[in-house]
Amino acid sequence: MDKVLRDEKMVVRVSINGTVVEDTVEPRKLLSDFLRENCGLTGTHVGCEHGVCGACTVRVNGKAIRSCLMFAVQADGSEIVTVEGLAAEGRMHPLQQAFSECHALQCGFCTPGILMSSVELLEQAHVPDRHEIIEMLSGHLCRCTGYKGIVDAIEKVVGDKSQ
Numbered sequence: 001m002d003k004v005l006r007d008e009k010m011v012v013r014v015s016i017n018g019t020v021v022e023d024t025v026e027p028r029k030l031l032s033d034f035l036r037e038n039c040g041l042t043g044t045h046v047g048c049e050h051g052v053c054g055a056c057t058v059r060v061n062g063k064a065i066r067s068c069l070m071f072a073v074q075a076d077g078s079e080i081v082t083v084e085g086l087a088a089e090g091r092m093h094p095l096q097q098a099f100s101e102c103h104a105l106q107c108g109f110c111t112p113g114i115l116m117s118s119v120e121l122l123e124q125a126h127v128p129d130r131h132e133i134i135e136m137l138s139g140h141l142c143r144c145t146g147y148k149g150i151v152d153a154i155e156k157v158v159g160d161k162s163q
């Protein structure tokens with residue numbers, strides 16, 4: 001493994017929501033901070049910075065990960081999708097629409113992370129049942145909703161998709 005000096009900066013080049021971004025960062029810069037501070041993508045929220053709350057979840061090469069647990073330099077060369085990449089041509093993603101219809105958010109702090117994990121769940125080969133949705137949500141903390149609306153919203157999209 002290459003040795004990195006304390007003040008040394010490193011180049012990170014990633015694709016974010018289809019746009020290639022290149023910047024120079026300190027090796028210790030978290031991916032969550034890189035997205036928010038260097039790229040202006042503040043839809044990725046930072047709660048605990050310890051991998052517990054799930055608010056910072058983004059997708060890296062198709063996998064939902066906690067961006068507070070990854071250094072930006074570790075994402076070099078990756079394809080990243082953040083919550084800003086969900087809506088297409090001004091239209092909300094079906095999950096965003098369902099969250100709105102089912103009252104699945106209040107303050108919205110947890111919502112981007114839950115949406116990113118939910119997109120991954122929906123892309124699985126099999127149709128997830130309510131139990132699997134609840135299991136997925138066990139990795140996300142929401143202080144406001146009581147979760148019912150969130151489960152209902154995801155289940156609605158699952159139902160619409162499997163019809």
Ligand code: FES
Pocket residue numbers: 045046047048049050051052053054055056057066067068069
């Ligand atoms: S901020 Fe990353 S899991 Fe809480």
Ligand code: FES
Pocket residue numbers: 104105106107108109110111141142143144145
């Ligand atoms: S809507 Fe407020 S934390 Fe989930």
